[in-house]
Amino acid sequence: MDFSYDARTEELRARLLAFMDEHVYPAEAVAEEQRAALASPWDEPPVVAELKAEAKRQGLWNLFLPDEEYGAGLTNLQYAPLAEITGRSPQLAPTALNCAAPDTGNMELLAQFGDEAQRKQWLEPLLAGEVRSAFAMTEPEVASSDATNIETRIRRDGDSYVIDGRKWYISGAMNPDCKVFIVMGKTDPEGADPRRQQSMVLVPRDTPGVEVRRAMRVYGYEDHYHGGHAEVVFEDVRVPAANLIGEEGGGFAIAQARLGPGRIHHCMRLIGMAERAVELTCRRAVSRTAFGKSLAQQGVVQNWIADARVTIEQLRLLVLKTAWLMDTVGNKGAHTEIQAIKIATPRAVVDIVDKAVQAHGAGGVSQDFPLAELWAAARTLRLADGPDEVHQRSLARRELKKYL
Incomplete structure (x- = not known):
């Protein structure tokens, strides 16, 4: 094991450290001042858009994604010291670089398991920073630490799936730019293998029956920069069967x-x-x-x-x-x-x-x-x-x- 940083990592570290000093740290106080003047607490302060534009200009964008077709093509070992640097300003830096959860995980998921149409419709806008997304897994009525407990139902009906369930602490869901949910639920609740009962589907936010009910706080904080955490109810939500990610039972x-x-x-x-x-x-x-x-x-x-x-x-x-x-x-x-x-x-x-x-x-x-x-x-x-x-x-x- 050789943990010395290679030439590319060292070069990116130097650029990222300079970006933090010159742009991110000074923007922390500015973002808070701007947020106080926003019409909605979930709107993005203008300085965040400026940080994103500067990060793109400097080539500090999508560093997290190892897939060279879509991301920077860095290994985990190369990305680790860069992620550490962004952790010094966890509210602003990951968002500025398009390396913030839950979008990172959703982009990785779509790159690995999405089909060509799903990647075209959702992955490409996420990579460009044009939209945000949310991952809907945790539920308030069950111990979600055991994912086999999930009760949300995803039922096949002809050429559609119908989703019914209640989720909470769905990160990113309060952001007005959040356009899609990746929803995990049970397509085969009586299946013999409890780890083959779940599936995942893409649910556009504007689908009838999707209700973002309220923001959930974390120790009193609303995590505005991450798009907040929401309670979301899915009631008779109908999406095309083509919105299934991977295969039934693969969730x-x-x-x-x-x-x-x-x-x-x-x-x-x-x-x-x-x-x-x-x-x-x-x-x-x-x-x-x-x-x-x-x-x-x-x-x-x-x-x-x-x-x-x-x-x-x-x-x-x-x-x-x-x-x-x-x-x-x-x-x-x-x-x-x-x-x-x-x-x-x-x-x-x-x-x-x-x-x-x-x-x-x-x-x-x-x-x-x-x-x-x-x-x-x-x-x-x-x-x-x-x-x-x-x-x-x-x-x-x-x-x-x-x-x-």
Whole structure:
């Protein structure tokens, strides 16, 4: 394993770091000011469109997609340090580069499983940043950590599918530019194999029977830049049978294929979030005095900073190893490592950000620093793409299998 960055990665890193310094960080405060003047809280601040145009101009666009036909053609190992950089400003940077969830996962899904017509209608506009999308899987009435529990019904009726169900925390659904949902539901609820009961269909937002009922908050935040999270009801929603993605019964496998890269992308960005938190902690520590000496001279604060550095370096190595394995042996071969980083990274970053909040005192929980929002995002990722306990259960079973 050689984790040194190749020439292309180094060149992209340099360009992206400059883009962050020159455009993204200065835009953070501007975006908040502009948002206050918008007619709708879900409209995009004008500065975001400016960032997107500049990212396109600089060739920093669709870096996440390894498919050379549609994306930058980067390996996971090449993309990892770039995603880490965008994690330092998780609200703006991924969106500016068209590398934000849930669109990234949906584009990967369509590139891998969509047919030619589906890619033409939906993938190409998503790649161009002309529309946004949402992935409708989680449901409020069941434990969605077990995807076989999903109750949404997708029923074949002649040349159509009819969808009935209720979803929530559907990321991106509040964005006015969200034009399509990828909906997971059961086409064969009585099937013998619980992992072959589900299918996925494309549902245009303007289809009769689709109701975006309300925005769901995350620790009080509405995640405007990600298009929010919505409760969505599908009532007698009829779409052409051609909107089926892949085959009937293939929804569970497609979901797993989609979530694998999504999990590592989240972990990459989390490391960037941790780096931003440590930077803010250090700046705060050298600028504040308590009990006769600076915070930087206080042993407890020094311990926080030292422990954070050790943890970040450990996490980065594990994420890079996972990326390398995904590139060399595939997602299935990297299953253990993907689960390991999904368990370890959000948990550790929550602690790092929490210490940064503590170092900032009242400022840490205020809107004047990004720390409270970083904490909420990191804590949420202990649930998103599968809660810790699901990954721990699977990982433990794989370890125990060697001895049974």
